[in-house]
Amino acid sequence: MSAHSHDHDHGHDHGHHHHGETSETRVAFAMWITAGFMIIEAFGGWWSGSLALIADAGHMLTDTGALALAWAAVRFARRPADGKHSYGYERAEILAAFLNGAAMIALSVWIVVEAVMRVSHPVDVMATPMLWVAAGGLVVNIASFMALHGAGDGLNTRGAALHVLGDMLGSVAAITAAAIIMLTGWMPIDPILSVLVAALILRSAWNVTRDAAHILMEGTPTGLDNADIAQDLIANVKGVTDIHHVHTWTLGSMRKVATLHARLDADTNADTALTAIKARLTSQFGIGHATIQIEPGSCPDASPDHAHDHDHPHEHA
The missing domain is CATH 3.30.70.1350 (Cation efflux protein, cytoplasmic domain)
Incomplete structure (x- = not known):
């Protein structure tokens, strides 16, 4: 004769619901301002010829998709359990984090390949418009990052914040590259700094993707044996x-x-x-x-x- 126990933490679920609403609002804010400036930065990168700006606009494009995915995942995760999903929908956030991390890995690889080509065949860059657009992008990225910083430390939010952090680094690199080009005229600094940003993002993207994959594979939680x-x-x-x-x-x-x-x-x-x-x-x-x-x-x-x-x-x- 066996006895079974099912322990349900209703207080946790209530708190999770309230926290989900806060996260949803913050992620939506970050998504809309990122999408708006992405268009400006993409045009600025095309006009000025800057790979750093184009790379940053590419980050913003994936950010917009990533933040939209994260927003949808937060909403989805708040749905109550039902007959088909007796544990609820919390895994939606983990799937979103995995996809976001994988997208950032792919984008980082593309930036490195493009940068190597540009080092071999430098492209003239208009530094002044590059500087102004990059500075505007930095302001937007900081606002997005601050919004996400208050949205909790779940893996899905980490994945979304990673995208915005990548944008922030990209904006700093573009500003630095523009300043160096204005002072020295040395064009290769633009793709070189793009590679540096891609390398930094790649490490964090790998960590988020790995952690999400571990959860999706139902691995033992970190720190438990x-x-x-x-x-x-x-x-x-x-x-x-x-x-x-x-x-x-x-x-x-x-x-x-x-x-x-x-x-x-x-x-x-x-x-x-x-x-x-x-x-x-x-x-x-x-x-x-x-x-x-x-x-x-x-x-x-x-x-x-x-x-x-x-x-x-x-x-x-």
């Missing part, structure tokens, strides 16, 4: 003799989930043990949602056919 969790529960929860089939993963970028089997002493009350295990998971490991199967006797999944069973039990959030 399933074996350590089992040992901790055995050592600190009275009546628990064995913990096995421990699985931990993340729904969104912040919400940790766990399933596990627990074997108890014959004289241990199952309800008391469930309460203690859930409390320990929350306080020690930050896991607020757990599915626990109590096993007074032998584990029904201990046969060879089930030895590598990693399926998650069905659960309604």
Whole structure:
């Protein structure tokens, strides 16, 4: 005879809903001002002949798409769980972060290739309009970044902020390149600084893409070790003799989930043990949602056919 527990954190869901509305507003603001200035910067880059400005306008183009995707993901993630998605829609934000990171990697590679070609065949750049457009872009990027900075630290928001940070660096590079060209007339500085910006963005883009992929693959949350969790529960929860089939993963970028089997002493009350295990998971490991199967006797999944069973039990959030 087995007992099951499904722990639901309603307070967390309410706070997440309110926070989602704030994030949605901030992301929308950043999206619209970025889209507006993107058109100006693209024209300025074409007119002045600056790769740095064109690269920055390209960043702004992907930013607009990335911010639109992030905005849609925030709205989507707030939808309540239903029959088809019993955990809700938090993964929408992780998918958006993955796509944003992958887009930035592709854009960075393109900038490097174009810059190498321009170093070999320098293009004349009109430094004065380049300087003014880049300065305007920097102001817009700072405003967008500040808006996103207050939108939370979820992976989706990190991905969107990464795009804007890339734009900010791009604007600084374009301003620097324009100043050097005005003072010295050395045109190769424009593509050289573009490569520097692309390299900086590439590192952050890789980190966001990697983290999002880890969550999408239902990897163990960073900082957690399933074996350590089992040992901790055995050592600190009275009546628990064995913990096995421990699985931990993340729904969104912040919400940790766990399933596990627990074997108890014959004289241990199952309800008391469930309460203690859930409390320990929350306080020690930050896991607020757990599915626990109590096993007074032998584990029904201990046969060879089930030895590598990693399926998650069905659960309604």
